[in-house]
Amino acid sequence: MHLLVLLYVDDMIITGDNEVEISMLKNELSVRFEMKNLGEVGCFLSLEVEKSDQGYFISQKRYAEELLQHFGMGGSKEKATPMEPHLKLMKNEGQELKDAGKFRQLVGSLIYLTTTRPEIAYSVGVISQFMQNPRTSHLDAAKRILRYFKGTTNYDLLYKKESSFLLKGYTDPDWAGNANDRRSTSGYYFSVGSAAISWCSKKQPTVALSSTEAEYMAATMATQECVWLKHLMGDISGAVDYAVQIQCDNESAVRLAANPVFHARTKHIEVRHHYIREKVLDREIELKGISTLDQVADIFTKALGKAKF
Incomplete structure (x- = not known):
């Protein structure tokens, strides 16, 4: 795992990627602030961190x-x-x-x-x-x-030592799944290398009139998160200069995002949900089709049976 330290000093971002630079940064901070070395993190706000040969378990x-x-x-x-x-x-x-x-x-x-x-x-x-x-x-x-x-208190998130740290995402909704108001539930998941870094399960703000519309709205929400993650990663380790792949299991939604003309039956979709089109055309993201069986984000939109879960 690439070791990176991000510090804010006098409104400037300073990064260090080796022990010498990190030591220099610590010395710089100790001059300005009272500091105490507590060693490697083990537990912080009930988050337990364990270091191993594989990587970090949280x-x-x-x-x-x-x-x-x-x-x-x-x-x-x-x-x-x-x-x-x-x-x-x-x-x-x-x-x-x-x-x-x-x-x-x-x-x-x-x-x-x-x-x-x-x-x-x-x-x-x-x-x-x-x-x-x-x-x-x-x-x-x-x-x-x-x-x-x-039966699962020993489950951890594993952040492995990887050479490739490409940002990748999945998005999926459950159309009209809420029995009280028939709104859909959006879900997305983003990872960098082996690491799960962002996920969400949230009820959509409006009722979707079709499964395609529900998928499109969920993909828009995932796109907004993706753009924010790209900016964050750019601040920490350099610009993300590739189109981030977001996997979606609805071909109609994929085509709708890629083709601005394909909207004969989707004119009622709110303008703000067409945000994803701009990002696809600008090649900031790439919305790709995926089999429902391989859809990771499915777990954020519905209660699954034991085998699929």
Whole structure:
């Protein structure tokens, strides 16, 4: 893994990529600021970092175990997935909870766990929609996520030592998947080399009238994230001078993004969602087709069965 230090001194960005330069930077900072060397990072804000020959492992094992004990789920039965497949939670289904505060505390804790556990992003996103008036069915769904953690507390994110650090992404929606308002859920995932660096599961702001429109809206959201990541990587390690590939499993959406004329039946799509066309034509991104079976972002848009999960 290429070691890079990024420091801000007097509004200037200074980078160092070897031990000599890093030592010089530390000396420069120690003159201006009071500093203490705490050694290599091991745990920071419940994020546990472990260095190995393969690379770096990042997890929240201890935090997940504490959650299980805090909410009385330490002896519960394990589950293979964080959410029951095809589950549709309704706003008014089940009895109202007497202690809504406990539910909100649980959901808030699970949201923090998505920092290192991208596979629960969809499940946590679903239950977080019921924070205002939670019911027993919503609490059961939240507890299932804890039962999933019961057997997977040792899962980590692995950042391997790689020679190639190309930025690549995946995007996918679940068309009209929300049973309450029929809005779709967008999901995207970006990686650099072996490393997962950005992911998201979010309900779309408007109702999509077709699966193509839902895919197109999801791809636009992924494109916005991609442009931001390109700027960030440019500030840290140099300009990203290639078209970033974003994988999409809907051919109509791919053609719509590449061909400005192909819009006879999509004129109703909001102008802001055509942002992706400009980026494709400028060759900042490349929207490519992919098989649904190889779609990584599928896990951010729906509750999958055990085998596919």
